[in-house]
Amino acid sequence: xxxxxxxxxxxxxxxxxxxxxxxxxxxxxxxxxxxxxxxxxxxxxxxxxxxxxxxxxxxxxxxxxxxxxxxxxxxxxxxxxxxxxxxxxxxxxxxxxxxxxxxxxxxxxxxxxxxxxxxxxxxxxxxxxxxxxxxxxxxxxxxxxxxxxxxxxxxxxxxxxxxxxxxxxxxxxxxxxxxxxxxxxxxxxxxxxxxxxxxxxxxxxxxxxxxxxxxxxxxxxxxxxxxxxxxxxxxxxxxxxxxxxxxxxxxxxxxxxxxxxxxxxxxxxxxxxxxxxxxxxxxxxxxxxxxxxxxxxxxxxxxxxxxxxxxxxxxxxxxxxxxxxxxxxxxxxxxxxxxxxxxxxxxxxxxxxxxxxxxxxxxxxxxxxxxxxxxxxxxxxxxxxxxxxxxxxxxxxxxxxxxxxxxxxxxxxxxxxxxxxxxxxxxxxxxxxxxxxxxxxxxxxxxxxxxxxxxxxxxxxxxxxxxxx
Amino acid sequence: xxxxxxxxxxxxxxxxxxxxxxxxxxxxxxxxxxxxxxxxxxxxxxxxxxxxxxxxxxxxxxxxxxxxxxxxxxxxxxxxxxxxxxxxxxxxxxxxxxxx
Numbered sequence: 250x251x252x253x254x255x256x257x258x259x260x261x262x263x264x265x266x267x268x269x270x271x272x273x274x275x276x277x278x279x280x281x282x283x284x285x286x287x288x289x290x291x292x293x294x295x296x297x298x299x300x301x302x303x304x305x306x307x308x309x310x311x312x313x314x315x316x317x318x319x320x321x322x323x324x325x326x327x328x329x330x331x332x333x334x335x336x337x338x339x340x341x342x343x344x345x346x347x348x349x350x351x352x353x354x355x356x357x358x359x360x361x362x363x364x365x366x367x368x369x370x371x372x373x374x375x376x377x378x379x380x381x382x383x384x385x386x387x388x389x390x391x392x393x394x395x396x397x398x399x400x401x402x403x404x405x406x407x408x409x410x411x412x413x414x415x416x417x418x419x420x421x422x423x424x425x426x427x428x429x430x431x432x433x434x435x436x437x438x439x440x441x442x443x444x445x446x447x448x449x450x451x452x453x454x455x456x457x458x459x460x461x462x463x464x465x466x467x468x469x470x471x472x473x474x475x476x477x478x479x480x481x482x483x484x485x486x487x488x489x490x491x492x493x494x495x496x497x498x499x500x501x502x503x504x505x506x507x508x509x510x511x512x513x514x515x516x517x518x519x520x521x522x523x524x525x526x527x528x529x530x531x532x533x534x535x536x537x538x539x540x541x542x543x544x545x546x547x548x549x550x551x552x553x554x555x556x557x558x559x560x561x562x563x564x565x566x567x568x569x570x571x572x573x574x575x576x577x578x579x580x581x582x583x584x585x586x587x588x589x590x591x592x593x594x595x596x597x598x599x600x601x602x603x604x605x606x607x608x609x610x611x612x613x614x615x616x617x618x619x620x621x622x623x624x625x626x627x628x629x630x631x632x633x634x635x636x637x638x639x640x641x642x643x644x645x646x647x648x649x650x651x652x653x654x655x656x657x658x659x660x661x662x663x664x665x666x667x668x669x670x671x672x673x674x675x676x677x678x679x680x681x682x683x684x685x686x687x688x689x690x691x692x693x694x695x696x697x698x699x700x701x702x703x704x705x706x707x708x709x710x711x712x713x714x715x716x717x718x
Numbered sequence: 719x720x721x722x723x724x725x726x727x728x729x730x731x732x733x734x735x736x737x738x739x740x741x742x743x744x745x746x747x748x749x750x751x752x753x754x755x756x757x758x759x760x761x762x763x764x765x766x767x768x769x770x771x772x773x774x775x776x777x778x779x780x781x782x783x784x785x786x787x788x789x790x791x792x793x794x795x796x797x798x799x800x801x802x803x804x805x806x807x808x809x810x811x812x813x814x815x816x817x818x
Contacts, residue, residue, distance in 0.1 A: 270750070
């Protein structure tokens, strides 16, 4: 294949990626957009087997096939065997972690490519090439280790709360300074030892960077790391003279940055506050005397009676719904209430669950009609006329502390104002606080009734109790 | 490639990237992030190029590891995004298909 044709195919793949992102921005075209992106990526991968990119200092590449052809094919096969089943079998509840993990391995791949490229760079390499290579090693490693930490937080392999240790910010600043210093060393000295030191320091920085981020903010950080990985791909494209990698990486870097900002806005946070808020937050002014305070817990029958005589009910789903896989049962309950002439809506907080849009995906799986899903801005003014708000496995997104307690980790995040409803029902597994680890005053409110247990089991009981009435 | 051409490509791609996602509803944030995530899996192309250039066993080993990781990122990313978006299929076809 000629180099012109190869470049044109690369350009075509770049255009496919633009169309993919464009498609993914609208619900109707989203799925097609994703397929266009997959098509572009496949074509780009095939084309690289048919054209040999000259290595450094050479005018033309060697003749086909590629060196190490069978090794390459084998490695791709291994990747397929690991990646496809993981993506196919994952539960909807665990999807966010998987995205974090995929992002991490992408960053790791970029860092490895840059390390090999660095070993290959001869004396004739330009300073710009060395700088871009070093940039890719640093950011790729940060993205890799950072994503692994977000994965562990989401999988609850470690605490979901912000991890802050004494002098943490100085350790982070010191590590960052060391990364920059060693980078300069690598660029000037060109050697394997400085490069490995740099990689290790960058991995450490990635860990330290993500540790202080609280559970609810993790998706924003994943999006940010995603944008980082995009930039490393663009930088690799520069070193490898691949227009395709430059276009694809830059697109992801730019769109990822915007997306990160949009997600932070949806939570009412500044990006800076998300990343470094844990260092400045005041100690929580919320009491820990959870067990001593009285709560009103009810039975499924109590809930059914309350619902039976309501005129308007708003269902607020959260992560607990996803864990219990109760999306079909909640739909059954909603349909039953509608058949009794009750006005039912789902109040969807943009960041309910573990990721923005998590609840929409989950409820769509149960074929909940799209027009019953009300976004936060729509549903909030209606809580005053709502008789019952049913909060299913959600906590932080309805916690009034976000509006009333300055200094608490979620302060400033827009919430679903269920506290304005006449009655509130919480379906909870236990009194354990939500993902952000903050006590919810609403649980002790006199108009709140708690129904303990697995969301699916509780909802099933409520459905049969309501049918019996 | 000459520097000006590369800078031009970079700057234009930045603007396209900004423009393309500037008005997206929060419902689609997750699939969009996941799709963009899959797109940067195209670093697979770079991993294959360095595997071809590899001269020592160390270089080959590292490039092959990069190929495995990049393939997981790319293929897994597109598959998982498609699974998320399956849930958004138009209501009519969902009704026709029945619930189970």
